Amino acid sequence: MDLVLIRHPEVAVDAGVCYGQTDVPLQRDARESASALTARMKALNVPPCVDGWHASPLVRCASIARALGGDVHPDARLAEMHFGAWEGRAWDAIDRALIDAWADDIAHARPHGGESLAQFAHRVIAWFDATCVDERAVHVVAHAGVVRVLAAHLLGVARESALQWPLDFGGIAWFRRVRGQWLLVRWNA
Structure with a gap:
C-alpha cells in the first residue's frame, strides 16, 4: 500500500502569521499548482x-x-491544528510566556485555547485508521502538521521530533507499507 501526502502550496498570508485552521486562499491559481504537482509526481x-x-x-x-x-473526499480530520486565539495573529505578537508554556509541554498544553498536539494527532490518526485499511493507494492533500503527525505515526518516531522536519509548500511525502512495516519512499520531494 502507498500513502502519498502532499502539503498544500503557498498561501496568500504574510510570513510569520499563525493561520492553522483559518481558511486562507492559495497564493497562486490552483490549476497551475496542480499541473506542477502532477508533473513532479x-x-x-x-x-x-x-x-x-x-x-x-x-x-x-x-x-x-x-x-x-x-x-475529492474532504474530511475535517485532515484540517490543520486549531490554534484558538492565536489564529490569524503574527507569531511575534503573541505573548512569549504563552509560547514558552506551549513549548514546555507541546504534547498537551493549550495556552491558545485550541487543540493540543495530542488532540490534533488523535483526530488525524483516527482518519488514517478508518481510511488506510486495505492495499489501495491513498492520496491526500493536507497541511504540514497533518503530514508530520502521520509521518511520526507511521515511522514510530516522537511527534515532537517530526514537527521539526522541513516540509516545503507543495512538498510530497510518500510512504509504502511492505510486509506490515511502513517505509519512507520520499520526503519533501
Missing part, C-alpha cells in the same frame, strides 16, 4: 491516484485536490 513515479483525493476541507487543500482531478 510523474517524474517521481508516484503511483497514480485511482480512488480520488482525500483532502482537508480548507480551501488551500480542497481546491488543489479538485484541480488534480477525480473524486
Whole structure:
C-alpha cells in the first residue's frame, strides 16, 4: 500500500502569521499548482491516484485536490491544528510566556485555547485508521502538521521530533507499507 501526502502550496498570508485552521486562499491559481504537482509526481513515479483525493476541507487543500482531478473526499480530520486565539495573529505578537508554556509541554498544553498536539494527532490518526485499511493507494492533500503527525505515526518516531522536519509548500511525502512495516519512499520531494 502507498500513502502519498502532499502539503498544500503557498498561501496568500504574510510570513510569520499563525493561520492553522483559518481558511486562507492559495497564493497562486490552483490549476497551475496542480499541473506542477502532477508533473513532479510523474517524474517521481508516484503511483497514480485511482480512488480520488482525500483532502482537508480548507480551501488551500480542497481546491488543489479538485484541480488534480477525480473524486475529492474532504474530511475535517485532515484540517490543520486549531490554534484558538492565536489564529490569524503574527507569531511575534503573541505573548512569549504563552509560547514558552506551549513549548514546555507541546504534547498537551493549550495556552491558545485550541487543540493540543495530542488532540490534533488523535483526530488525524483516527482518519488514517478508518481510511488506510486495505492495499489501495491513498492520496491526500493536507497541511504540514497533518503530514508530520502521520509521518511520526507511521515511522514510530516522537511527534515532537517530526514537527521539526522541513516540509516545503507543495512538498510530497510518500510512504509504502511492505510486509506490515511502513517505509519512507520520499520526503519533501
